Amino acid sequence: MGLADKVCLVTGGSKGIGKEICLQLAKEKACVIVNYLSDENKAAQVVSEIEAMGRKAMMYKADVSNFDAVSKMVDDIVDKFGRIDVLVNNAGITKDGLIVRMKEEDWDRVIDINLKGIFNTSKACVKYMIKQKKGRIINISSIVGIYGNVGQVNYAASKAGIIGFTKSLAKELGSRGITVNAVAPGFIKTDMTASLIEKHEDIVSRIPLKRLGSPQDVANLVTFLASEKAEYITGQLIAIDGGMTL
Numbered sequence: 001m002g003l004a005d006k007v008c009l010v011t012g013g014s015k016g017i018g019k020e021i022c023l024q025l026a027k028e029k030a031c032v033i034v035n036y037l038s039d040e041n042k043a044a045q046v047v048s049e050i051e052a053m054g055r056k057a058m059m060y061k062a063d064v065s066n067f068d069a070v071s072k073m074v075d076d077i078v079d080k081f082g083r084i085d086v087l088v089n090n091a092g093i094t095k096d097g098l099i100v101r102m103k104e105e106d107w108d109r110v111i112d113i114n115l116k117g118i119f120n121t122s123k124a125c126v127k128y129m130i131k132q133k134k135g136r137i138i139n140i141s142s143i144v145g146i147y148g149n150v151g152q153v154n155y156a157a158s159k160a161g162i163i164g165f166t167k168s169l170a171k172e173l174g175s176r177g178i179t180v181n182a183v184a185p186g187f188i189k190t191d192m193t194a195s196l197i198e199k200h201e202d203i204v205s206r207i208p209l210k211r212l213g214s215p216q217d218v219a220n221l222v223t224f225l226a227s228e229k230a231e232y233i234t235g236q237l238i239a240i241d242g243g244m245t246l
């Protein structure tokens, strides 16, 4: 797939979808930086799994919503590995509630991590990618950003914002050899959706492919978009939801 020795930063790479993206990129012989915020043990485990494959990996603690911390992370990566080829903006959180009960801090934290976070990481990486005349940025949005969802005005706004961000940045950077795409997962089995899936047993019946998505399903698509095989795709939003939103 042309990913051998490419330097790839995956935000929120310590578990769930991000972890699987890290592992799949490493299987394609990429060098992977596993960003995380709180769970050092989980991040270390991902790094060990990658090193066991004989590939290079590094864990890096940084809050994606913190502009200075993210700039330092990307500068440190380029100091150590000499370049940055692929940025996967995966880190994300939910703080759900109906708007009448949603606190201002719940709105701010979700927008800061899910949306401002991708500005911070993209801005820090783009300056290097422009010099390299090459780069790949893949943003993890959600079907909730396209269709909305009760109790998730903050999350839906952040994920819809990612779609506009992706299309605009793709137009800005196309002439520089950098592609920018977004993926919109449906219901994927991770810690984030565990309680939601328990409460709504009927979810599977609404999915034409009759199963929930796995982190591997999403990682397959992200790895393809990161690869040389996707070099003529930019500014796209690709849903990966088992047909749920058809």
Ligand code: NAP
Pocket: 011, 012, 013, 014, 015, 016, 017, 018, 035, 036, 037, 038, 039, 040, 062, 063, 064, 065, 089, 090, 091, 092, 093, 113, 140, 141, 142, 143, 184, 185, 186, 187, 188, 189, 190, 191, 192, 193
């Ligand atoms: P998850 O299992 O909860 O994992 C979230 C990851 O993000 C963790 O590695 C976490 O690291 C990291 N993270 C959270 N806040 C961070 C911050 N401020 N800075 C850096 N890292 C941070 O979530 P997931 O289900 O895999 O979701 C991954 C992405 O897919 C999210 O953007 C989510 O919105 C999107 N998505 C998920 C689904 C789904 O069904 N699961 C559907 C659509 C979209 P620590 O644990 O170390 O804090």
